Amino acid sequence: MDVSSFVLFWAAIFTSNILLTNFLGMCSYLSVSREIESALGLGVAVIFVLTATAALNWLVYYYVLIPFNIVYLQLIVFIIVIAAFVQFLELVIERYAPALYYTLGIFLPLITVNCAIFGVSLFLVIRKYSFIQSLAFSAGSGIGWLLAILMLAAIRRKLKEKLVPQGLQGVGISLIITGIMALAFIGFSGIVQIQ
Amino acid sequence: MSKKEIFITSAFTENSIWRQILGICSTLAVTNLMLNSLIMGLGVTFSLALSGFTISLIREWTPRTVRMMVQTLIIAAYVIIVDIFLKANLPSISKQLGPYVGLIITNCILMGRAEAFASQNAPFDSLIDGIGAGFGYTLVLVMIGFIRELFGFGSIFGVKLLGSWWINWSIMVMAPSAFFLLAMLIWIINVKFYKPKGR
Numbered sequence: 428m429d430v431s432s433f434v435l436f437w438a439a440i441f442t443s444n445i446l447l448t449n450f451l452g453m454c455s456y457l458s459v460s461r462e463i464e465s466a467l468g469l470g471v472a473v474i475f476v477l478t479a480t481a482a483l484n485w486l487v488y489y490y491v492l493i494p495f496n497i498v499y500l501q502l503i504v505f506i507i508v509i510a511a512f513v514q515f516l517e518l519v520i521e522r523y524a525p526a527l528y529y530t531l532g533i534f535l536p537l538i539t540v541n542c543a544i545f546g547v548s549l550f551l552v553i554r555k556y557s558f559i560q561s562l563a564f565s566a567g568s569g570i571g572w573l574l575a576i577l578m579l580a581a582i583r584r585k586l587k588e589k590l591v592p593q594g595l596q597g598v599g600i601s602l603i604i605t606g607i608m609a610l611a612f613i614g615f616s617g618i619v620q621i622q
Numbered sequence: 623m624s625k626k627e628i629f630i631t632s633a634f635t636e637n638s639i640w641r642q643i644l645g646i647c648s649t650l651a652v653t654n655l656m657l658n659s660l661i662m663g664l665g666v667t668f669s670l671a672l673s674g675f676t677i678s679l680i681r682e683w684t685p686r687t688v689r690m691m692v693q694t695l696i697i698a699a700y701v702i703i704v705d706i707f708l709k710a711n712l713p714s715i716s717k718q719l720g721p722y723v724g725l726i727i728t729n730c731i732l733m734g735r736a737e738a739f740a741s742q743n744a745p746f747d748s749l750i751d752g753i754g755a756g757f758g759y760t761l762v763l764v765m766i767g768f769i770r771e772l773f774g775f776g777s778i779f780g781v782k783l784l785g786s787w788w789i790n791w792s793i794m795v796m797a798p799s800a801f802f803l804l805a806m807l808i809w810i811i812n813v814k815f816y817k818p819k820g821r
Binding site: 447448449450451452453454457499500501502503505506507510540541542545546549550553592593594595598599600602603605606607609610613 | 643644645646647648650651691694695698699701702705706720721724725727728729730733796797798799800801802804805808809810812813
């Protein structure tokens with residue numbers, strides 16, 4: 428891949444948004460988008476963990492898995508790296524920044540099972556990004572995810588006073604809103620193109 | 623509960639996708655072709671059934687504090703089997719599914735069934751429960767895949783069904799249609815089969 432990191436960063440936010448075009452991180456996206464504050468908290472945590480674990484997994488893949496010829500263990504190793512990193516982060520934040528822990532702490536366990544984190548690590552390997560490209564792509568993906576969940580949370584707040592058909596309440600209407608958002612994001616697709 | 627009841631419950635009445643809204647990511651991502659949907663569904667069913675069986679088998683000896691980690695590793699082992707199998711036997715489909723095969727590990731359905739069923743029930747019941755949940759998942763995938771491939775490409779399993787007069791709806795291949803179709807499916811099923819809750 429010889430795409431510049433700068434292009435990759437913007438593409439990850441807009442044209443190939445991790446949630447709206449790759450459908451990653453849907454579970455927590457649907458369940459945590461009721462309040463803007465918690466959506467923002469989770470989004471920030473995702474950006475941080477996503478970028479850090481993508482960098483770690485890149486290093487592990489190219490300096491451990493390939494030299495030792497154990498690429499088939501990739502899935503297990505990646506998930507362990509992510510789980511261990513989140514656990515470690517939780518301990519550090521709890522010890523040194525208790526205030527941050529109370530606002531961010533509850534979201535950290537949720538992040539381990541967020542498929543966006545794992546998916547981005549897999550994309551890096553499949554698309555053979557360099558280290559700098561990986562950083563740009565993962566930071567962009569995190570920001571794109573935050574953007575999507577913030578938009579949904581803002582729309583859902585307005586939706587509380589609106590009449591929604593019985594069977595469509597909750598998840599159904601959220602999915603339709605997401606579909607409309609995805610339609611809008613197609614409008615960006617002429618600007619930059621990756622993949 | 624008899625084996626049949628377990629199957630019916632996890633496949634239909636408590637279906638992971640339309641009742642519990644789990645495992646949406648892959649439901650949306652792989653459904654633009656019928657074949658991909660079917661293979662993905664079978665992969666998930668395989669991992670669900672066998673990981674449920676294994677987790678249930680060792681549930682007495684798993685300490686509560688590390689059980690999440692143990693469950694994740696067991697699930698990951700089966701997903702690796704699926705991944706390697708696809709790479710070896712169906713390389714073109716493996717390439718199209720891309721990271722989504724590996725993402726079965728973080729599919730909430732597997733963790734959900736492991737926590738809710740396999741860690742409290744006998745091995746064979748868990749096996750049936752896994753097959754049931756996998757069947758329900760495959761059913762939804764194939765339904766959405768059917769509509770998307772028919773309208774998006776005019777074909778089913780790659781066989782052209784609609785003649786040259788048909789103009790492909792390119793929106794059906796793209797992301798938004800997946801959201802709309804799933805929302806409509808959930809809507810129809812809610813209205814048709816479940817009594818509205820008094821809210």
